[in-house]
Amino acid sequence: xxxxxxxxxxxxxxxxxxxxxxxxxxxEGEFFGLLGPSGSGKTTLLRCAAGFIEPEAGDIHFDGQNVxxxxxxxxxxGMVFQNYALFPHLSVFDNIxxxxxxxxxxxxxxxxxxxxxxALIRLSGxxxxxxxxxxxxxxxxxxxxxxxxxxxxxxxxxxxxxxxxKRLRQEMQVELRQIQREVGITTIFVTHDQEEAMTLCxxxxxxxxxxxxxxGAPSRVYERPATTxxxxxLGDANLxxxxxxxxxxxxxxxxxxxxxxxxxxxxxxxxGVVALAVRPEKISLWPADSAPVxxxxxxxxxxxxxxxxxxxxxxxYRLAVPGRELMVFEQNRSARPYAPGDxxxxxxxxxxxxxxxxxxx
Amino acid sequence: xxxxxxxxxxxxxxxxxxxxxxxxxxxxxxxxxxSPLYExxxxxDTVWFQALAKNERLLTAGFNSLWIAIxxxxxxxxxxxxxxxxxxxxxxxxxxxxxxxxFPPITIPWLIIGTSMLVMxxxxxxxxxxxxxLLGHVALSIPYVxxxxxxxxxxxxxxxxxxxxxxxxxxxxxxxxxxxxxxAPGVVAAALFAFAVSFDQFVISYFLxxxxxxxxxxxxxxxxxxxxxxxxxAISTIIIVVSMGLMLLFARLYRFGGER
Amino acid sequence: MDVQQRRRIAIVGLTAPAYLWLALAVFLPxxxxxxxSFLTVAPFGGREAELTLKHYRAFIDKPLxxxxxxxxxxxxxxxxxxxxxxxxxxxxxxxxxxxxxxxEALFLLVVLPFWSNALVRTFSxxxxxxxxxxxxxxxxxxxxxAPSLDLLFSYPAVVIGLVHAYLPYMILTCYISLQAIxxxxxxxxxxxxxSGATAFRRVILPLSVPGxxxxxxxxxxxxxxxxxxxxxxxxPRAATMLGTVIEEQFTRIFNWPFGAALSFILLGIxxxxxxxxxxxxxxxxxxx
Numbered sequence: 001x002x003x004x005x006x007x008x009x010x011x012x013x014x015x016x017x018x019x020x021x022x023x024x025x026x027x028e029g030e031f032f033g034l035l036g037p038s039g040s041g042k043t044t045l046l047r048c049a050a051g052f053i054e055p056e057a058g059d060i061h062f063d064g065q066n067v068x069x070x071x072x073x074x075x076x077x078g079m080v081f082q083n084y085a086l087f088p089h090l091s092v093f094d095n096i097x098x099x100x101x102x103x104x105x106x107x108x109x110x111x112x113x114x115x116x117x118x119a120l121i122r123l124s125g126x127x128x129x130x131x132x133x134x135x136x137x138x139x140x141x142x143x144x145x146x147x148x149x150x151x152x153x154x155x156x157x158x159x160x161x162x163x164x165x166k167r168l169r170q171e172m173q174v175e176l177r178q179i180q181r182e183v184g185i186t187t188i189f190v191t192h193d194q195e196e197a198m199t200l201c202x203x204x205x206x207x208x209x210x211x212x213x214x215x216g217a218p219s220r221v222y223e224r225p226a227t228t229x230x231x232x233x234l235g236d237a238n239l240x241x242x243x244x245x246x247x248x249x250x251x252x253x254x255x256x257x258x259x260x261x262x263x264x265x266x267x268x269x270x271x272g273v274v275a276l277a278v279r280p281e282k283i284s285l286w287p288a289d290s291a292p293v294x295x296x297x298x299x300x301x302x303x304x305x306x307x308x309x310x311x312x313x314x315x316x317y318r319l320a321v322p323g324r325e326l327m328v329f330e331q332n333r334s335a336r337p338y339a340p341g342d343x344x345x346x347x348x349x350x351x352x353x354x355x356x357x358x359x360x361x
Numbered sequence: 362x363x364x365x366x367x368x369x370x371x372x373x374x375x376x377x378x379x380x381x382x383x384x385x386x387x388x389x390x391x392x393x394x395x396s397p398l399y400e401x402x403x404x405x406d407t408v409w410f411q412a413l414a415k416n417e418r419l420l421t422a423g424f425n426s427l428w429i430a431i432x433x434x435x436x437x438x439x440x441x442x443x444x445x446x447x448x449x450x451x452x453x454x455x456x457x458x459x460x461x462x463x464f465p466p467i468t469i470p471w472l473i474i475g476t477s478m479l480v481m482x483x484x485x486x487x488x489x490x491x492x493x494x495l496l497g498h499v500a501l502s503i504p505y506v507x508x509x510x511x512x513x514x515x516x517x518x519x520x521x522x523x524x525x526x527x528x529x530x531x532x533x534x535x536x537x538x539x540x541x542x543x544x545a546p547g548v549v550a551a552a553l554f555a556f557a558v559s560f561d562q563f564v565i566s567y568f569l570x571x572x573x574x575x576x577x578x579x580x581x582x583x584x585x586x587x588x589x590x591x592x593x594x595a596i597s598t599i600i601i602v603v604s605m606g607l608m609l610l611f612a613r614l615y616r617f618g619g620e621r
Numbered sequence: 622m623d624v625q626q627r628r629r630i631a632i633v634g635l636t637a638p639a640y641l642w643l644a645l646a647v648f649l650p651x652x653x654x655x656x657x658s659f660l661t662v663a664p665f666g667g668r669e670a671e672l673t674l675k676h677y678r679a680f681i682d683k684p685l686x687x688x689x690x691x692x693x694x695x696x697x698x699x700x701x702x703x704x705x706x707x708x709x710x711x712x713x714x715x716x717x718x719x720x721x722x723x724x725e726a727l728f729l730l731v732v733l734p735f736w737s738n739a740l741v742r743t744f745s746x747x748x749x750x751x752x753x754x755x756x757x758x759x760x761x762x763x764x765x766x767a768p769s770l771d772l773l774f775s776y777p778a779v780v781i782g783l784v785h786a787y788l789p790y791m792i793l794t795c796y797i798s799l800q801a802i803x804x805x806x807x808x809x810x811x812x813x814x815x816s817g818a819t820a821f822r823r824v825i826l827p828l829s830v831p832g833x834x835x836x837x838x839x840x841x842x843x844x845x846x847x848x849x850x851x852x853x854x855x856x857p858r859a860a861t862m863l864g865t866v867i868e869e870q871f872t873r874i875f876n877w878p879f880g881a882a883l884s885f886i887l888l889g890i891x892x893x894x895x896x897x898x899x900x901x902x903x904x905x906x907x908x909x
Contacts, residue, residue: 050527054624072526073535079527085520089542099528102538150529366817367718374714374727377707381734381788384745391748440639447635451628459636466647468839469891470846472864473654473884474647476871480657480881481650483665500646503639561738563849568871578740585744585853594748597741604737612729 002063002153002186003028004049009058011044018044019055020210026154026188031180033197033218034190036207037233042190045207046156049188051075062153078147078185079156083163084139086131092142093118093127099150117145120179137168144176148183155180155187161196173200194234198222206230213359227359228275237277238326239356244274250297250350257323262299264351275356280329282352285317288343297350301326305342319346385601392594409595416592422580423596425491426560429576433498433559438552440499441506442544448507449514463504474501475568482569489571497565502555509554513547550614557607561600651888658881676882686866690886693863697845700783701837707784708791709833715792716799717825728796735789743853746782747773750854774856782854783844791836798832799825831901838898842891863887 004026011019019041026032034042047053049060051072060067067075078099087095094101096117100110118124121141131139140160147155161169161176177200180187191197197204198218206213206221206229213233214226222234231237242255244267251267252260253274263276278299286292294300303321315337319326326346330337338344395406413419448456466474474497482493521543525535563578570579577600584593657663661673680686715727734742749756751773802825810820848864855865863883870880 050523052523071531072523073529073531075527076529077527079524081520081524083520085524087521087524087539087543088517098525098530098538102525102528102530102534146524146528156527370710370714370718374711374719377711377788377792378727378730380707381731381785384749384785385734385737385742387749388741388745440642443635444639447632451632453632459640462640462643465651466643468842468895469888470843470864472846472848472867473888473891474650476867476880476884477650477654478646479871480877481653484653496642496646500643503643507639557736561740563738563740578738581740581744582849582853585747593744597738597744600738601741601745605733608733608736609729 003061004154004186004188005059005061005064006045006049007059007061009045009048009055009060011048011053011055017210019048019058021058022210022212023058024205024212024215026186028186029184031177031187031189031200031202033201033204034188034207035192035194035197035204035234036213037192039209040207041210042207043158044210046158046188046190049154050077050079050156076150076152077154077156078150078152080140080143080147080158080160082159084131084143084160086139086142086146088131091128091130092123092134095131095142096127096146096149098146103150113149117149120182121145136164137172140164140172141175144179148179148185152185155185157187157189159190159192161191169196176200198234206233208233208359223279224354225277225356227357228277229359231277231354231356236280236327236329238280238283240276240278240324240353241273242276243271244268255323259301259322261353262297262350263353263355264349265353265355267355273358275358276353277356278348278353280316280327283326283328283346283348285319285328285330285338286345286347287338288345291345291347294347299348299350299353301346303344303346305338305340305344308337308340310337319344321346388594388601389598391591392598409591412590413592413595416590419577419580419584419592419596422575422577425575426577429491429495429498430556430559432495433502434552434556436495437499437502437506437555437559438548441503441551441555442510442548444503445507445510445514449511450519463507466501467504471501471564475565478565479568489569490574493569494566494576497569498559498562501562501565502558505554505558506551509551510544510547513544513550517543546614550611553607553611553614557604557611561604654881655885657878658885660878663875663877676879677886679879680882680886686883689861689863689866690890692861693845693887694890696779696783696847696851696862697841699780700787700844701841703780703784704788704791704840705833705837708788708836709795709829712792712795712799712832713825716796716802731792732789735786735793739786740849742786743782743850746778746785746854750778750781773854774858776855776859778854779851779859782850783847786850787840787844790840794836794839795829795832798829798835802828834898834901838894842894845890846887 006022006024006026009019009022010017018039022041022045024045034045036042044053048055051067051070055068062075087098090098093114096114097110100113105113114127115124118127121144123138123141123145126134126138131142134142140163143160157176161172164172173196189197189201201218203215203217204221205215208229214221214230221230225231225234225237228237228239231239240253240255240259240261242253242259242261245252245254245260247260247262250262251265252262253267253276254260261276261278267274288302301319301321303319303326305317306320306325307318309316310332313332315330315332317328317330317338319328328346392409393405393407395404395408448460478493478497479489482488482496487493487496521539522535525539526532530538561578562576563582566576566579567582570576575583577596581593581597584590658676659672659674661671661675680690711731715724715731719727806824806828807820810824811817815823846864848862848868851860851862851865852868864887867880867883867887870876870883874880
């Protein structure tokens with residue numbers, strides 16, 4: 001198992017920078033997610049690490065060893081492709097054994113290792129089948145086994161669950177994480193599905209236009225997004241923009257339409273527009289005529305429900321307040337959701353309002 | 362009303378098939394008919410096939426056709442597969458132009474290609490003969506090989522070879538263990554195609570055949586023009602059964618070789 | 622040696638043999654023949670040749686040769702038209718009224734004769750069409766007093782032979798176009814109130830036009846340059862068209878420069894047709 005370090009990686013296609021001076025450190029044994037929209041550079045980074053793409057600038061180190069000069073087949077990596085790329089003319093056994101066979105391992109040893117691996121992925125007994133005779137989930141597991149059996153330094157996963165339907169994907173997510181924990185291998189996982197990234201990864205990096213927007217544990221990135229892009233990409237966010245105003249002891253911005261929003265973060269004293277974000281689930285709704293008295297350090301807005309989306313266990317509201325719409329997300333506690341037209345009051349503590357940097361999407 | 366229409370259309374399809382196979386069926390029946398003229402009743406006899414075995418001209422022409430076809434298959438398949446690999450695995454400027462250049466041999470009437478080959482070979486001193494024919498046959502087969510192998514390569518993309526590389530296989534190992542076996546059905550299909558193109562080739566061979574040397578189609582043609590012997594029926598039957606058989610094989614390979 | 626250089630060597634190494642061969646066997650000869658067409662006589666056997674336009678002018682001046690071209694074009698037109706009329710319904714049947722394994726099997730059956738030996742197929746028609754061949758015998762079985770319909774050695778015989786040869790091609794291209802039409806499109810049309818016939822006219826037919834055009838071009842071009850079928854099935858009466866005359870120049874009359882000129886005029890017609898239809902053909906070709 002290795003640490004992987006990427007320093008100053010840059011790759012251009014014509015005038016477009018697929019990767020722009022990206023530096024990241026992947027710790028040993030970590031399950032690290034690369035998240036971002038299509039074309040953001042996450043797959044390019046993965047393929048640079050694998051050796052399929054040569055970057056224009058920057059270095060890649062496995063455990064301190066610079067691998068830029070190493071061709072793909074000498075990097076000792078394991079990779080799972082989006083469509084699995086199982087060899088159609090080989091059996092499941094031969095597919096998994098491939099990496100060991102080309103390294104010249106003895107037959108008996110190969111057999112032992114492959115059998116172990118088959119047990120790990122729970123496909124013992126299917127080793128003589130051809131890939132086309134397997135289901136999508138089974139193929140995925142074979143692809144994973146094939147990549148892991150050679151005990152590589154790094155595991156690279158290129159949207160491996162993309163081809164599965166929702167239920168299967170959720171099952172495979174759990175299995176994938178279990179196997180990775182058992183084996184303990186450093187894993188780089190590319191996905192565009194933010195929910196997947198948050199549930200599986202120890203840390204994530206959000207990519208946009210070839211640059212890393214934010215790095216950190218999923219909970220941290222989610223609770224404290226660094227930019228408006230991060231706030232909107234990972235989950236949903238209500239954004240407020242305005243100028244800082246002085247309000248004894250509190251950090252407040254004025255957004256026009258008579259709205260002032262307080263935040264727990266320090267605000268810049270100089271002028272300029274500041275952006276604040278609050279997550280929909282942090283907001284509480286009260287009926288307008290029975291709302292509790294406001295406390296200090298609490299944000300409070302009155303408005304009218306415009307739209308109600310009932311999802312069973314939760315309800316999403318769109319709330320019209322002066323000058324804008326708020327999105328509110330509530331658990332279905334009362335079984336009597338608000339209806340469009342109801343007048344409500346929305347409150348949330350100032351500390352749940354986060355200062356975010358402007359970033360064009 | 363729709364149902365009746367449906368059956369009418371299917372019946373029509375049947376008629377078309379009858380039209381397509383009728384003359385061939387007649388020829389095969391006549392090949393086994395004892396009478397050299399078209400007299401009824403039809404008596405089954407293999408006399409013409411036996412006469413065929415003694416017909417030196419047709420036999421020699423047959424062997425010529427065979428060895429040219431085999432040589433053509435080997436050369437055209439090798440050259441075409443290499444080019445197909447280059448097109449599918451690399452992208453480079455001029456690739457589209459080069460792929461476009463593959464069309465003339467297929468779309469220009471073979472008459473023009475045949476006559477121009479005749480002109481140039483004579484001029485260059487290569488002259489006519491079996492080697493000249495081979496030159497022409499390979500040129501005609503190459504585009505088909507490239508298309509057939511290219512289609513096979515395209516259906517698998519580069520993912521398999523990339524996977525092999527990540528598993529530690531060097532380029533040599535990747536080629537022999539992965540690329541070649543996966544490509545194989547496509548290459549074999551292309552080879553069959555090349556064989557058929559050469560074996561059935563008439564126009565080019567016709568122009569490039571010097572007196573005394575010819576291939577089977579050319580020989581059959583002159584036999585027809587001179588007034589025919591029933592052995593022509595026999596050899597034609599053999600040819601058509603063989604070439605249809607080859608094409609059936611090709612079809613199975615092309616379709617079922619496309620497994621993922 | 623860096624990656625870029627290795628790549629370039631690989632590309633050149635892989636494509637050069639095939640393209641050199643094509644250059645030597647196809648492109649060079651075509652250029653040679655072009656040059657030839659401007660010579661007075663074939664420069665063999667010590668004869669001196671000069672550059673001249675007389676062969677091309679002969680084509681333009683003498684009505685005989687223009688008629689030849691016209692007859693060839695007419696032949697192309699007749700054959701193509703019949704192939705369209707016969708082939709499109711067959712393709713329709715196959716694409717929309719036959720399902721499952723039957724479809725593959727029948728498709729194969731249709732295409733198989735096309736890929737068998739063309740000469741032998743043409744020859745097999747002589748036996749059906751001749752004086753006491755199959756056609757005659759069948760007619761006489763039904764109408765014993767009818768005269769012999771000796772179809773062989775006539776223009777209709779040539780047409781029949783060519784149609785038989787190229788019909789599978791038309792069925793193939795139309796079939797590819799037709800079966801690419803999603804069933805849901807038809808269902809959508811029917812749900813909007815279109816009858817079966819209207820759905821055909823307004824949805825299926827327009828969407829299958831690329832297949833029709835592809836088939837037309839791919840049949841028309843070889844037909845106008847054909848000489849084998851006219852010779853075998855047309856006999857002395859009906860075998861005079863551009864293809865056979867060109868062939869004669871090379872095998873009997875030995876006026877090679879003139880044959881070369883005629884060939885290039887034919888090539889010019891072919892290229893013109895291809896160029897005109899290329900924009901219409903581009904998309905269906907990509908689909909195939």
